[in-house]
Amino acid sequence: MAGGGENSRSVRRQVPLLLLFSLYGQIASEHIHYSIPEEMEKGSIVGNLAKDLRLNNREIGNGNLHILSLGKKQYFTLSAENGNLYVRERIDREELCGQTAICSINFEVVVESPMNIFHVTVEIQDINDHAPRFVNGDIKLEISESSLKGTTFLLGQAEDPDLGVNSLQNYxxxxxxxFILEVRERKDGKKYAVLVLNKQLDRESEGSFQLILTALDGGKxxxxxxxxxxxxxxxxxxNPPVFTQKVYTVKLKENAPKGSSVVQVKATDRDKGSYAQISYNFSNIPEIAHQKFYLDPQEGTITLKEALDFEEIEEYAMAVEARDGGGLVAQCNVEISLLDENDNAPEVILASLSSPIPEDSAVGTLVALINVNDRDSGDNGKITCDIQHTLPFKMVSASNNYYKLLTDAPLDRERTPEYNITVTATDKGNPPLSTYKTITLQISDINDNCPAFEKPYYTAYVPENNPSGSSIFRVKASDPDVDQNAQITYSIRNSITEGLPLSSFLSINSETGTIYAQRSFDYEQVREFQVEVRAEDGGSPRLSSNATVRVCILDQNDQSPQILYPSQGVEGSSLFEMVPRSAEEGYLVTKVVAVDADSGHNAWLSYYLLQATEPGLFSIGSHTGEIRTSRAFLERDAVKQKLIILVKDNGQPPLSATVSLNLVFAENFQEALPEISHQPSDSEYQSDLQFFLVLGLSFDLLLIPPDSDSGHSHEDSAIREPQIPAVFCSCSPFKQHGHFPTKL
Structure with missing residues (x-):
C-alpha cells in the first residue's frame, strides 16, 4: 500500500468538453473528465465540478445539483454549497478494475431546474502499491547431472497486480x-523466468545448492x-520428457459445465522403466486459474473445477510440467481463451422522469432518462432500446449507455391524458435477450391547439409553359379548436428565388390554401424551388405552423436537338471526311455528335440516314450516331458521297435536326485533293484549287523519308502519318487510320 506521500500527489484534472447537445433548450449534456491516483484519503478533493461546468450559485443551491444514484456504489460525494467533488472512500484500483488497462468510474450529475445532466468520468491512475510475489513460494528442482549445457528449467512468474511500469518488469x-537466467514473455504480456544450465553439474562434487530469484517491478x-x-x-x-506441443491453445465457452474436459497435454519419454513414467503438474499458474482448473497428474487432462465467467476473466495462461521417474522435466504452456455467451439480459434503470408534462410540450421535449447495461461483450453486449411505435414518443441514444425518451409528436390531453410506455431493451446475442420496463406518464392540460398541416413537406409538379394564374397545388391544415380559434388563414412567407421575390412566382388563396402560379415556368431556366406556407388561426394569441412546398417544374419537349459535329461551315463551304478505298465492312467513318437541352425522354436522341449518294454503302447507329461502311467500296461507286443525317429526340411530338456530310474515298490526302478541289470553274474556284495544290506540295515536304542511319526500319517509315499542320485541317472526334476531315 502506498504511503501518504503518494496519496498527497497532485490531482491532474482534465475537463475537455466532449459532447454538447441540446434539445429545444430543455437538456444539455457535457462530459467532464478527471484523473486521480488510487488510494487517495477520504475527503480528498477531486475538483470543483460546479466551476468546471460553469454553473452559478442559483443552479447549485437548494440541493439542485446532485449525483444521480442508480443503485451503484458511490465513490464520490458532491458538496451542494461550493460544488466541490470529494473522495467518499478509499479507492483500490486493483480491486476495482483488476488488470484492465484503463480504470475509470463513470457517474452522472443532474441539475434539476432546468433539467441538465452531466456525464463525469474519473480515471483512477495506478500507483506502485504492490510488490511482486511468487504465488507458489520457494522453488524446488531436481536436475540430473547428465543434463546438457543449455537445458532450460521453468521457474515460473511472479504476480504484481499493478499496471504499466509499476507492474513486474524483470527477474x-x-x-x-x-546457471544463467532468461526472462521471457507470454502471449498476455506477462514475464516469466527460465533457468538455463550454463555448466554441467556434478553430483559427486556438489549434490545440492540454493539460489535466490528476485522479481522487480518498475516503480520508483x-x-x-x-x-x-x-x-x-x-x-x-x-532422455527428458518431450511434449507434443510447446503451446496448447484452447477456446472454451464460458458456460462449459463443471467437470468438462478442457485439454489434454501429452509428453513422451524414450527411456524405459521408472524413467519413462511421467507425471504432470502445474508449475506456474495464477491462484485464480488454480481455483478453476484441475490437472490429472497421470493423464495430463485439464478439467473444469468451477464455473467460468467471461465478464470476470477472458483468458487464462498457465504452465504444465511433465516429470519422468528420473527427475527430468519438460514444460509447456496452456492458453485458454473464453468465448462469451449471451448469459446476461440487459438491465434497464429509470434515472429520471418528468411527469406530468404539459400537452403543449414541443416535439423533442425530454420526458425520461433511461440507463441500460449488459455485462456481456461483443454483439452479446450491444443493446438496442425501443418503445411502441404507435406512441407520440421516441427513444434517442445518448452517451454512456443512456437513452432519452423524447416527445415525437404534439400531445393532446383531451384525447389521451395518460400513457403507459413500455421500454424494451434487447441485446444482439443469439438468441437475443430482452428486458421490459413500463413508464407511466401523465399529461397536464394546456388550452392551446395549433393548426396542423397534413404533412410538413409537400411536392408539387408543374409542367413548364403552364398558363399564368393557374392553380398548381393545395395545402390544407386543420385545427381541433372551434369558432375563431379554428379559422385558418394561409400565407406564403417572403423569400428570394432566382434573384426575384417569391411573390413573382406564386400566390396563395388565404382561405382555401390553393397555390397559384404567377408566371409561366421554363424548365431550362428554373427546375425547382421551395416555398414555406404558414397556417395561422384566429385565436389570441395567434398560433401558427409552417409547411414546406417543393415545386418541381416538369420538362416539356420544347428544345430541338443541336448537332455539335459535324459542324456546318461558313456559307459556301463543305465539310469532307476522307475514307480509305480499302476500308472494309464496318469501318468507322465518323460519328455524329448531338445534344438536347431537354431532359429525360425528351433528350433521348436517335440517328437516321435520310439520304445517301450510294444507298446501302453506309449505315448509322441509331443510338450512337456512328457512321460505318455497310460493305467494301466498289469501282463503280462514286468517289464523292453525300449523306444527310436526321437527329430526332424522343419527345411527344418529337423535334429533329439534320446535317449533311461529304465523304471522299481516297488512300491519302494527295489522292483526295483533286476530288475535293473539283468545283465549278470560276475564278474563285481556280484560286481555291491553286491553294490546295500548294497545300499538297507542302504535305509532301513534311513527310519524313526513310533513313537507314537513323535506327528506324523501312516498315516504320511506311506507316508514319503525314505531319499535317493544324492550321490546314479541322479535327474530328474520331480521327483514325490517318483520315482527316477537311473544310473547303
Whole structure:
C-alpha cells in the first residue's frame, strides 16, 4: 500500500468538453473528465465540478445539483454549497478494475431546474502499491547431472497486480557458476523466468545448492519479491520428457459445465522403466486459474473445477510440467481463451422522469432518462432500446449507455391524458435477450391547439409553359379548436428565388390554401424551388405552423436537338471526311455528335440516314450516331458521297435536326485533293484549287523519308502519318487510320 506521500500527489484534472447537445433548450449534456491516483484519503478533493461546468450559485443551491444514484456504489460525494467533488472512500484500483488497462468510474450529475445532466468520468491512475510475489513460494528442482549445457528449467512468474511500469518488469538471479537466467514473455504480456544450465553439474562434487530469484517491478523506488530455488542434483537420466506441443491453445465457452474436459497435454519419454513414467503438474499458474482448473497428474487432462465467467476473466495462461521417474522435466504452456455467451439480459434503470408534462410540450421535449447495461461483450453486449411505435414518443441514444425518451409528436390531453410506455431493451446475442420496463406518464392540460398541416413537406409538379394564374397545388391544415380559434388563414412567407421575390412566382388563396402560379415556368431556366406556407388561426394569441412546398417544374419537349459535329461551315463551304478505298465492312467513318437541352425522354436522341449518294454503302447507329461502311467500296461507286443525317429526340411530338456530310474515298490526302478541289470553274474556284495544290506540295515536304542511319526500319517509315499542320485541317472526334476531315 502506498504511503501518504503518494496519496498527497497532485490531482491532474482534465475537463475537455466532449459532447454538447441540446434539445429545444430543455437538456444539455457535457462530459467532464478527471484523473486521480488510487488510494487517495477520504475527503480528498477531486475538483470543483460546479466551476468546471460553469454553473452559478442559483443552479447549485437548494440541493439542485446532485449525483444521480442508480443503485451503484458511490465513490464520490458532491458538496451542494461550493460544488466541490470529494473522495467518499478509499479507492483500490486493483480491486476495482483488476488488470484492465484503463480504470475509470463513470457517474452522472443532474441539475434539476432546468433539467441538465452531466456525464463525469474519473480515471483512477495506478500507483506502485504492490510488490511482486511468487504465488507458489520457494522453488524446488531436481536436475540430473547428465543434463546438457543449455537445458532450460521453468521457474515460473511472479504476480504484481499493478499496471504499466509499476507492474513486474524483470527477474534477477543470485551469482552462481552453473546457471544463467532468461526472462521471457507470454502471449498476455506477462514475464516469466527460465533457468538455463550454463555448466554441467556434478553430483559427486556438489549434490545440492540454493539460489535466490528476485522479481522487480518498475516503480520508483522499485519493489521486489524473492523466492529460494532449491536444486538437488540426481543421477543421470538420459532422455527428458518431450511434449507434443510447446503451446496448447484452447477456446472454451464460458458456460462449459463443471467437470468438462478442457485439454489434454501429452509428453513422451524414450527411456524405459521408472524413467519413462511421467507425471504432470502445474508449475506456474495464477491462484485464480488454480481455483478453476484441475490437472490429472497421470493423464495430463485439464478439467473444469468451477464455473467460468467471461465478464470476470477472458483468458487464462498457465504452465504444465511433465516429470519422468528420473527427475527430468519438460514444460509447456496452456492458453485458454473464453468465448462469451449471451448469459446476461440487459438491465434497464429509470434515472429520471418528468411527469406530468404539459400537452403543449414541443416535439423533442425530454420526458425520461433511461440507463441500460449488459455485462456481456461483443454483439452479446450491444443493446438496442425501443418503445411502441404507435406512441407520440421516441427513444434517442445518448452517451454512456443512456437513452432519452423524447416527445415525437404534439400531445393532446383531451384525447389521451395518460400513457403507459413500455421500454424494451434487447441485446444482439443469439438468441437475443430482452428486458421490459413500463413508464407511466401523465399529461397536464394546456388550452392551446395549433393548426396542423397534413404533412410538413409537400411536392408539387408543374409542367413548364403552364398558363399564368393557374392553380398548381393545395395545402390544407386543420385545427381541433372551434369558432375563431379554428379559422385558418394561409400565407406564403417572403423569400428570394432566382434573384426575384417569391411573390413573382406564386400566390396563395388565404382561405382555401390553393397555390397559384404567377408566371409561366421554363424548365431550362428554373427546375425547382421551395416555398414555406404558414397556417395561422384566429385565436389570441395567434398560433401558427409552417409547411414546406417543393415545386418541381416538369420538362416539356420544347428544345430541338443541336448537332455539335459535324459542324456546318461558313456559307459556301463543305465539310469532307476522307475514307480509305480499302476500308472494309464496318469501318468507322465518323460519328455524329448531338445534344438536347431537354431532359429525360425528351433528350433521348436517335440517328437516321435520310439520304445517301450510294444507298446501302453506309449505315448509322441509331443510338450512337456512328457512321460505318455497310460493305467494301466498289469501282463503280462514286468517289464523292453525300449523306444527310436526321437527329430526332424522343419527345411527344418529337423535334429533329439534320446535317449533311461529304465523304471522299481516297488512300491519302494527295489522292483526295483533286476530288475535293473539283468545283465549278470560276475564278474563285481556280484560286481555291491553286491553294490546295500548294497545300499538297507542302504535305509532301513534311513527310519524313526513310533513313537507314537513323535506327528506324523501312516498315516504320511506311506507316508514319503525314505531319499535317493544324492550321490546314479541322479535327474530328474520331480521327483514325490517318483520315482527316477537311473544310473547303
Amino acid at each position: 534477477n538471479l543470485s551469482t552462481n557458476q552453473y 523506488p522499485a519493489k521486489t519479491g524473492t523466492a529460494k530455488i532449491w536444486i538437488t542434483v540426481i543421477d543421470a537420466n538420459d
